[in-house]
Amino acid sequence: MAARIRIDQVWKAYPRWGGRTLREAMNRRLPGLLRGGDQRWALQGVSLTVGRGEFIGIIGQNGAGKSTLLRLAAGISAPTRGQVLMPDDTAAILRLGDLFDHSLTGRENALTAALAAGVSPGRAKTLLPDVFEFAELEGFEDAPIRTYSDGMQLRLAFGVLAQLRPDALLLDEVMAVGDVRFQQKCFEYVRERCASGAGVLFASHSLDQVARECSSAVWLESGAVRAVGAADDVVGEYREAMHSQTRDRTPPPDAEGGPLELRRNRFGSQEATIEDVELRDGLGRPVTALSSGMPLEVSFTLRTSGTDHISAPIAGVTVSRASDGTICYDTSTANEGVFLPEISGERQVSLHFDRLDLIPGDYFIDVGIYEAAWHHAYDYHWHVYPLQVLGTSPDSGVFRPPHRWEVADPVPSSTPRS
Amino acid sequence: MRPRAFAALVSHLTVRQLRSAHHLTLLGWGWPIARLLAQLAVLVFLFGHVLHLGIPNYPVFVFVGLVGMNWFSAGVSTAATSVLGQRHFVMQPRLPTSVVPIVAVAVPFVDVLFALPVLVVMLALSTGLTWGLLALPLIFVLEFVLISGAAWLVAGVSVFFRDVPNLVGVGLMILFYLTPVFYAASHIPARFRWVLYLNPLTTIIDAYRWLLLGTPAPGPARLAAVAGATVALTILGHRVFTRLAPRFADYL
Numbered sequence A: 001m002a003a004r005i006r007i008d009q010v011w012k013a014y015p016r017w018g019g020r021t022l023r024e025a026m027n028r029r030l031p032g033l034l035r036g037g038d039q040r041w042a043l044q045g046v047s048l049t050v051g052r053g054e055f056i057g058i059i060g061q062n063g064a065g066k067s068t069l070l071r072l073a074a075g076i077s078a079p080t081r082g083q084v085l086m087p088d089d090t091a092a093i094l095r096l097g098d099l100f101d102h103s104l105t106g107r108e109n110a111l112t113a114a115l116a117a118g119v120s121p122g123r124a125k126t127l128l129p130d131v132f133e134f135a136e137l138e139g140f141e142d143a144p145i146r147t148y149s150d151g152m153q154l155r156l157a158f159g160v161l162a163q164l165r166p167d168a169l170l171l172d173e174v175m176a177v178g179d180v181r182f183q184q185k186c187f188e189y190v191r192e193r194c195a196s197g198a199g200v201l202f203a204s205h206s207l208d209q210v211a212r213e214c215s216s217a218v219w220l221e222s223g224a225v226r227a228v229g230a231a232d233d234v235v236g237e238y239r240e241a242m243h244s245q246t247r248d249r250t251p252p253p254d255a256e257g258g259p260l261e262l263r264r265n266r267f268g269s270q271e272a273t274i275e276d277v278e279l280r281d282g283l284g285r286p287v288t289a290l291s292s293g294m295p296l297e298v299s300f301t302l303r304t305s306g307t308d309h310i311s312a313p314i315a316g317v318t319v320s321r322a323s324d325g326t327i328c329y330d331t332s333t334a335n336e337g338v339f340l341p342e343i344s345g346e347r348q349v350s351l352h353f354d355r356l357d358l359i360p361g362d363y364f365i366d367v368g369i370y371e372a373a374w375h376h377a378y379d380y381h382w383h384v385y386p387l388q389v390l391g392t393s394p395d396s397g398v399f400r401p402p403h404r405w406e407v408a409d410p411v412p413s414s415t416p417r418s
Numbered sequence B: 001m002r003p004r005a006f007a008a009l010v011s012h013l014t015v016r017q018l019r020s021a022h023h024l025t026l027l028g029w030g031w032p033i034a035r036l037l038a039q040l041a042v043l044v045f046l047f048g049h050v051l052h053l054g055i056p057n058y059p060v061f062v063f064v065g066l067v068g069m070n071w072f073s074a075g076v077s078t079a080a081t082s083v084l085g086q087r088h089f090v091m092q093p094r095l096p097t098s099v100v101p102i103v104a105v106a107v108p109f110v111d112v113l114f115a116l117p118v119l120v121v122m123l124a125l126s127t128g129l130t131w132g133l134l135a136l137p138l139i140f141v142l143e144f145v146l147i148s149g150a151a152w153l154v155a156g157v158s159v160f161f162r163d164v165p166n167l168v169g170v171g172l173m174i175l176f177y178l179t180p181v182f183y184a185a186s187h188i189p190a191r192f193r194w195v196l197y198l199n200p201l202t203t204i205i206d207a208y209r210w211l212l213l214g215t216p217a218p219g220p221a222r223l224a225a226v227a228g229a230t231v232a233l234t235i236l237g238h239r240v241f242t243r244l245a246p247r248f249a250d251y252l
Helices: A022-035 A066-074 A106-116 A121-135 A150-161 A173-177 A180-195 A207-213 A231-248 B003-022 B030-050 B058-080 B099-125 B131-160 B164-177 B190-197 B200-213 B220-251
Strands: A003-015 A039-051 A055-059 A081-085 A090-093 A168-171 A199-203 A216-221 A224-230 A272-280 A289-291 A296-304 A314-321 A327-332 A346-353 A361-370 A377-390
Touching: A003 A066, A003 A199, A003 B220, A039 A066, A039 A199, A039 A224, A055 A066, A055 A180, A055 A207, A055 A231, A066 A090, A066 A168, A066 A199, A090 A150, A106 A121, A106 A150, A106 B003, A121 A150, A150 A173, A150 A180, A168 A180, A180 A199, A180 A207, A207 A231, A216 A231, A224 A231, A272 A361, A296 A361, B003 B099, B030 B058, B030 B099, B058 B099, B058 B131, B058 B164, B058 B200, B099 B131, B099 B200, B131 B164, B131 B200, B131 B220, B190 B200, B200 B220
Parallel strands: A055 A199, A055 A216, A090 A168, A168 A199, A272 A377, A289 A377
Antiparallel strands: A003 A039, A003 A081, A216 A224, A272 A296, A296 A346, A314 A327, A314 A361, A361 A377
């Protein structure tokens, strides 16, 4: 099996850019000469081979080096040490913002993209209708790119790509902006390329996608390969580690009684804690049960101990069904663009449901506070606060939105055909 | 990359750039020539009527100088920011970044071509047309190569030293006055004239005027020296650019 892309003991350092004024340049360069430079290692001794027909996913947290690895594989940036070998015929979709000239039309940009990918000008022109057909952007050919949404830009880029027959294909996160149906179309094209012997590298935050689509996966952590192997295994290992990260940071339980017990129903590093969780009805009275369709307020206090402070945390609330753990609703401040400022000391947070239209039954309200990038939980109370939803409806399912039936008056049947 | 493919890319990107520059303006393609004529009018008024320099056929004399000089200025100054301002080209795996500064040189060359009909009319109305017009492409090639060398050099270095585009702007402003555009080298005292001859544009503009207006020839020695210097600069510029290119993506 011939390798399509071979990345051999690759190290990559980025210079630290301070400011760019003369004074900062002097401050930076002069000591730099003495100390041998100030560098940040984005990749540290990564080796990876993509064979013919292989579709390899790259997973890892932000800053783990996924994008850097793809840039090197694309030959856009050179390794500081080590070697990267790739075929001449390599195609890539990297960051969206890097793809197009926003003042020009879709057609002009598609043409340029095709030419840049090595298609001759004559052939590029004949390919354009196919590009727009694949992209499902017929009618948008002459609109400037700045009027395209992110999803449309991705579709256009993929439309161009789908006309090429590259030996190696590099895809960065971008796939996430497309809708699910178009993603499937893209994956179909990728599988087709694999079948004809291309090698594919695909960086993604979507673990499900990697597990489902890729033949194998690489897990990057702080610029080094932490695991490599069958996609399912690596994704499973990664998931396990992400969970245990929260678990590892959870201090051992202390003797304190009460309903909360660390490592049983309370997790997180406890750098900040959730206290005084209270479920209230529409009048602000504490409740443990309420009728379906009535308002609910989930109120709690975030607290940091002593002089600690944490910046921009995320608070989340989950409603789950007691009988089987089904998550009925999950939301967070981050999901809804609510910004929690730095917490030092105490801060009260509450979530108001104008109506809680759940099917009558037993539920739990779980409450959590997380690091600004969802890196780990500070504190998470799991299945501690029960809520009984009351009602007489025998309906089944999860939620019971306000509704009514309507039966129209009878309409006389049309005259029979003669 | 094969030279033909390289040329095809340059011409495609040039047309695209011109289109985006002109597509929303009312005067469109007329703007470059309008700017040129405005500049010409100011210089002819100043040095043909206020401070009379005594050069025969002064308008067409200045026009030839302006066309040659403006191409150089526009090419080098847009090249300086060409890579910096178009990171989407750097991020294309199969696109040779070295086309980008050349596009910056080709775009103002189109302005030169648009100025040609005006030039022919002006010549016909003053000194008359000569066969020298047919040799013009030779000097175009020489100047194109010269600007390309400078363009590669400044475009590459600008990525790492963001002051370079400003420096280039100041340099070009000074160069405009140190090149015989609106005066002739003979106006400069003989003991300072060597300064002008260090500037390859002096020879190139002299060559244009020799071919079109029948002014004294720059002479084979000066032409050969400038051709040599041009080739040297271009090789240097290309070397520097290709050496720096692998690191562009890290700094953009």
